[in-house]
Amino acid sequence: MAKTVIAGNWKMYKTQAETLEFLKPFVEQIAETPDDREIVLCVPFTDLSVLSNALHGSRIRIGAQNVHWEANGAYTGEISAEMLTELGVRYVVVGHSERRQYFGETDETVNRRLKAAQAAGLTPILCVGETKQQRDAGETQTHIAQQLKAGLVGVNLSNLVIAYEPIWAIGTGDTCESKEANRVIGWIRDQLNGEDLPIQYGGSVKPELIDEIMAQPEINGVLVGGASLDPIGFARIVNYQ
Numbered sequence: 001m002a003k004t005v006i007a008g009n010w011k012m013y014k015t016q017a018e019t020l021e022f023l024k025p026f027v028e029q030i031a032e033t034p035d036d037r038e039i040v041l042c043v044p045f046t047d048l049s050v051l052s053n054a055l056h057g058s059r060i061r062i063g064a065q066n067v068h069w070e071a072n073g074a075y076t077g078e079i080s081a082e083m084l085t086e087l088g089v090r091y092v093v094v095g096h097s098e099r100r101q102y103f104g105e106t107d108e109t110v111n112r113r114l115k116a117a118q119a120a121g122l123t124p125i126l127c128v129g130e131t132k133q134q135r136d137a138g139e140t141q142t143h144i145a146q147q148l149k150a151g152l153v154g155v156n157l158s159n160l161v162i163a164y165e166p167i168w169a170i171g172t173g174d175t176c177e178s179k180e181a182n183r184v185i186g187w188i189r190d191q192l193n194g195e196d197l198p199i200q201y202g203g204s205v206k207p208e209l210i211d212e213i214m215a216q217p218e219i220n221g222v223l224v225g226g227a228s229l230d231p232i233g234f235a236r237i238v239n240y241q
């Protein structure tokens with residue numbers, strides 16, 4: 001059975017001071033969380049050292065939101081895998097639709113980032129998912145199959161998390177119906193020859209929806225944007241029934 005991974009993706013939210021404010025109530029609320037749930041906070045680069053110092057010895061895993069494929073070089077605005085691991089980072093989000101949409105991320109650059117992350121010992125969280133237009137045209141599976149085929153060349157499936165994030169559900173409040181998310185995630189697993197890796201759902205996950213989402217047999221966790229910014233709400237998500 002794949003590991004359960006509950007990850008918050010803070011995107012471009014929270015200063016260092018706000019990160020410290022989040023931690024105290026959140027840590028209190030997860031004191032009784034079952035040990036077999038991996039809890040990850042994927043935060044802006046500036047917050048990584050705050051987490052690294054504050055969470056020493058904690059069960060909370062630190063995640064970043066991008067990683068470059070080169071070890072170093074003239075790549076303004078990028079960050080290397082070693083810079084992340086030095087701060088105790090364990091996970092990194094790769095191929096989020098916002099990076100694909102706004103920053104020219106392609107399946108090829110996604111593939112390079114995935115391999116560099118794994119080579120440094122990081123566990124990448126690969127995001128895939130279709131637009132509303134693709135869904136309406138019946139192209140969901142074709143699109144995701146292409147993202148998987150091109151993105152996963154040479155990638156080790158035993159150190160990978162996949163997040164199924166339908167783009168139309170991200171930040172819209174229009175959560176994908178849990179049975180439909182379960183169906184697509186089961187289909188993704190079939191494309192990977194049944195590999196037992198964690199496959200998450202992401203897209204307007206809210207505390208009041210989490211129990212139903214996590215009751216779905218194919219769904220091994222969630223990647224949470226907006227609702228991960230509130231410590232009590234995100235703790236409720238982590239503590240799903």
Ligand SMILES: O=C[C@H](O)COP(=O)(O)O
Binds near residue numbers: 170223
């Ligand atoms: O990475 C997280 C996803 O983009 C979901 O964001 P959201 O929960 O705000 O819809």
